[in-house]
């Protein structure tokens with residue numbers, strides 16, 4: 554039986570790699586795509602030329618489809634959209650905001666738009682605007698999160714739209730993939746799992762902290778700022794929460810603390826004062842693997858569970 558996401562995107566396995574800022578570079582995305590999944594490059598806060606460089610690098614490393622994740626909070630979002638259209642990228646995912654203002658331009662350039670949504674309302678809206686699919690991401694996920702769990706969000710989004718739904722948040726093995734398919738999803742997206750892939754260039758300190766994390770080692774900070782973020786508990790989250798609870802702290806001070814924190818952990822390896830964004834499934838991710846091992850392992854486990862039903 555054909556999988557609609559595999560058919561739509563020309564991929565072998567219905568497995569997306571999350572477009573994680575400062576982590577999902579052309580090398581990780583190409584390794585995922587070469588393994589049969591959908592690799593996704595993070596546009597994050599890159600300017601147009603930096604993003605073009607990553608896209609061209611991926612084209613050299615894989616002849617399979619790959620995507621670009623447009624983080625809608627980026628100050629460079631306009632030029633990133635232009636570069637995606639100019640470079641003939643087939644698929645973009647969008648996150649951390651409302652993609653409405655860019656949908657028409659992307660669709661007119663034959664780009665398939667797959668939007669991360671944290672609510673039924675946004676899923677219905679982006680479907681109406683021409684999204685090819687939606688990624689229903691639960692608050693178990695790392696990074697910028699909504700406030701609904703994957704178990705609750707996925708079936709409600711499946712019931713509300715006719716386009717395929719991809720499940721994300723708290724998925725890292727065949728059980729999570731099989732569960733997602735039982736809820737009506739046609740594919741899954743994983744971030745934390747691919748952060749620990751051998752081909753991921755995130756700083757070793759960050760990777761080791763994720764591999765050593767247990768079920769209750771993440772926390773959400775920044776609700777008061779309007780963009781809550783899940784990361785591993787460390788000195789930075791503790792100080793951030795103390796400041797957030799102190800009424801004399803201004804939002805600008807909190808923003809200043811958060812800015813550059815993810816880069817500090819992912820690039821410089823400062824896992825004490827940096828922000829080690831990662832999902833609640835970190836406690837299940839205890840060993841590195843190649844993208845090939847991760848993708849084929851999870852699909853084999855999921856298909857055997859689903860076939861046994």
Ligand SMILES: O=C(O)COc1ccc(-c2c[nH]c(CNC(=O)Nc3ncc(Sc4ccccn4)s3)n2)cc1
Pocket residue numbers: 574624647648649650651669670671675690695696697698699780782811830
């Ligand atoms: O309704 C609206 O207007 C839009 O509402 C939305 C609300 C939430 C989302 C959403 C949730 N999750 C995602 C996709 N995931 C992400 O975007 N995860 C991210 N992690 C780190 C990021 S970088 C950063 C830096 C500083 C502060 C916040 N984020 S972005 N999008 C999308 C749309």
